[in-house]
Amino acid sequence: MPAETHVEQNPIGRDEIVALVKDRLAEILEIEPTGIKEGDAFAEDLDADSLALIELVEGIEEELAERSVGFRIEDEDLEDLRTVRDAVDYVVAKLG
Amino acid sequence: MLPIAVDAMGGDHAPGEIVAGARRAAEELGVPVVLVGRSAELGDTGALPVIEASEVIAMDAEPGSSVRRMKDSSLVRAAEAVRDGQASAMVSAGNTGATMASALLRMGRIKGINRPAIATPIPVPGSTPTTLLDAGANAECKPDWLVEFARMGAVYARDRFGIQRPRVGLLSIGEEAGKGSPFVKECFAALSDPAWAAASDSEWIGNVEGRDVMTDEVDVIVTDGFTGNVTLKTLEGAMRALIGRLLVAIDTDDDTRAAGAALAPALDTMVAELHPDSVGGALLLGVKGVCVISHGSSSADAMVNAIRVAAEMVEVNMVDHLTAAAID
Numbered sequence: 001m002p003a004e005t006h007v008e009q010n011p012i013g014r015d016e017i018v019a020l021v022k023d024r025l026a027e028i029l030e031i032e033p034t035g036i037k038e039g040d041a042f043a044e045d046l047d048a049d050s051l052a053l054i055e056l057v058e059g060i061e062e063e064l065a066e067r068s069v070g071f072r073i074e075d076e077d078l079e080d081l082r083t084v085r086d087a088v089d090y091v092v093a094k095l096g
Numbered sequence: 097m098l099p100i101a102v103d104a105m106g107g108d109h110a111p112g113e114i115v116a117g118a119r120r121a122a123e124e125l126g127v128p129v130v131l132v133g134r135s136a137e138l139g140d141t142g143a144l145p146v147i148e149a150s151e152v153i154a155m156d157a158e159p160g161s162s163v164r165r166m167k168d169s170s171l172v173r174a175a176e177a178v179r180d181g182q183a184s185a186m187v188s189a190g191n192t193g194a195t196m197a198s199a200l201l202r203m204g205r206i207k208g209i210n211r212p213a214i215a216t217p218i219p220v221p222g223s224t225p226t227t228l229l230d231a232g233a234n235a236e237c238k239p240d241w242l243v244e245f246a247r248m249g250a251v252y253a254r255d256r257f258g259i260q261r262p263r264v265g266l267l268s269i270g271e272e273a274g275k276g277s278p279f280v281k282e283c284f285a286a287l288s289d290p291a292w293a294a295a296s297d298s299e300w301i302g303n304v305e306g307r308d309v310m311t312d313e314v315d316v317i318v319t320d321g322f323t324g325n326v327t328l329k330t331l332e333g334a335m336r337a338l339i340g341r342l343l344v345a346i347d348t349d350d351d352t353r354a355a356g357a358a359l360a361p362a363l364d365t366m367v368a369e370l371h372p373d374s375v376g377g378a379l380l381l382g383v384k385g386v387c388v389i390s391h392g393s394s395s396a397d398a399m400v401n402a403i404r405v406a407a408e409m410v411e412v413n414m415v416d417h418l419t420a421a422a423i424d
Contacts, residue, residue, distance in 0.1 A: 030210060047238075051197065054160045058201055075161050 012067060017091050021084060024059040028052050038085040046084075053078060060091060068095055097128060099145070100406045101183035104133035105152040105170040106190020108393045111138050114189060117399025118144060124400070127407045130183060133170040147182070149173040152190075155392060159193030163201055171195055175202035178385040185386035185406040187377070189394035195387065196233055196380055203385040206415070208422030211237070212382030213245045213321070214389060215252050216328055219370050223312040224257040230318075231378060232325035239279070239286040242266070242318045246287060247421045248381040249316035250298035255414045256379075256405070259315050261297055265304035267319035267327065275303055279320070287318070296421050335370050376405035381418060386410050 018038065026033035029048060042048040048056070057073045064071045071094065081087045102118045104111045111133060119142045122129045131138060132147045151169040153162045163172055171190055175198040177183035188195045192214075200212060214233045217225035229245050229252075230237065246264045253262040266283055268276040273284060284303065293300045304314050306327065319327070342363075346356035356363075368374055377390040377398070386409045390402040409415075 030208070051160060051200070054164065054197070055201060058164070075164060 012064070012095055014088065014092050017095075018084075018088050020060065020063055021056070021087050021091070024056055024063070025052075025084070028055045028059070036084060038088065039083060041083050042081070053081070056087070060087075064091070064095075071095070097407065097410060098182065098184035099128035099130040100403050100410075101130050101132050101147065101174040101177040101186045102399070102403065103170045103174045103186065103188035103190050103195075104131040104138055104146075105149070106155075106188040106195070107390070108155070108189075109395065110189065113394065113396045114399055115139060115141055115144075117394070117396035118403065120396060121400045121403035125404055125407070127403055129403060130177065132174040132177065147173055147177060153194045155191050157191055157194060159191060159197040162191070162194050163197040169194075169198075171198040172202060175199050175385075175387075178387075179203050184410045185388065187388040187390060187399070187402045187406050189390040189392055189399065189402075192232065192389055192392075195389050199380055199383045199385065199387040203383045203387070206382050206384055206419050206422050209244050209248070209382040209418075210241050211244075212380050213241075213248065214324075214378045215249060215381050216324075216378040217256070217375050218309055218328070218331060219375065220310050220312055221366070221369060224253075224259060224315070225375070226309055226311075226314060227253050227256075227262075227316045228309065228319070228324055228328060229316070229381065230321040230324050231328050232321045233380070234321040236322070237279075237320040239282040242283045242320070243286050243289075243292050244382070244422065245318040246298070246300075246316065247292055247296045248418055249318060250293075250296040251414065251417045251421050252379060252381060253315045254297075255409060255412045255417060257315075261299055262315040263299045263301045263313075264293070264316040264318065265301045265308070265314040267309075267317050267323060268303035268305065271303050271305065273302065283318075339367060339370070374401060377402035379405070379409065379414075382422075384415060384419075386415060 022033040022036045040046050104114050115138050118129045121127050130145045132149050135146045149168055149170040151166040153169045153171050171194050174186040178186050179202050211234050213230035215227050215229040216231040218228050219225050227249050229249050250262045253259045268280050308314055346352050377388040380387040386406050388402045388406045390398055
């Protein structure tokens, strides 16, 4: 790929993904990111409904699109993402 | 003004009635309009520009997943046109849930608003309409959300109907403060905090009942989306039944038909006042753009009114007022 169209990106670490997920979630739910724990369940602990989850997923995809071409969270996988940790682990696995 | 983006593919009578209404709005009202949809299916669009969109979200499609999967749908493209500064507002008679999801996910939510709400004007004979929200966006709500609905409803009542100090009530099963479900009582307590009414220059009048909706006793009624939607549909059905029965009664015999002919001008005015097409659609309040949700069965007349309302809300800077009210 020509140098002027390709920029080497540093791999994204798990901590960075945790921060991304928490920041986006905090923005959507209008709460402090420091108040979100990895073990928090979206529905039971954070009162995040399905629409909030879609907002989160869209936000993560938008954020990671430039750093990982074609990054996408599959709709059929959404129902398995019940906690913040689930979402983080999913993204880590998808990024390989 | 930037053009109003009209989802040409949404609604029971799309694209024919939608395009016809959009053309009339542009010609008769002088409002700039851009159609969004499959240009090959729109027929004669006159001089109206078209934003191409190859997909259509069906009326019965699941909203959230549809918006995610169909990124080239007319609804999503219309919302993106507003987000990207190509359009000043969007209007759709399509899938209500998908319209909301498109607006929320593409335009974004106003800071300070947890959940956008659908605000529907309910006609009040001889007076300004009552604004009912939420009319169906959020089946289950939290008490704090209703305080946000109250703020937004007050802005809308002022911007749309010129009511300077809107009277805001909570829909309940009795006027007394202790009436209602546990949820409604929590809402009452939250709404009784004077801060929001003072900040939005409105008047909190406490509980109101279903029979107050079509009276001049209240200007804005807040409730959860489930109750609001049931209220709205009940009123629509009741009015349809009443008008239908009235027409049958008028058609009883020659005397009643003659009386009906004499009453016709007055009755026409009444029907026009109460007909859903004349309302101009519902507004989705709480997103960073004007979004008008028109009835799924919208005719060309309904679309003209919906586009007119969209343009009016753009001109009065309704979104700026909502933004200011949300963080006040």
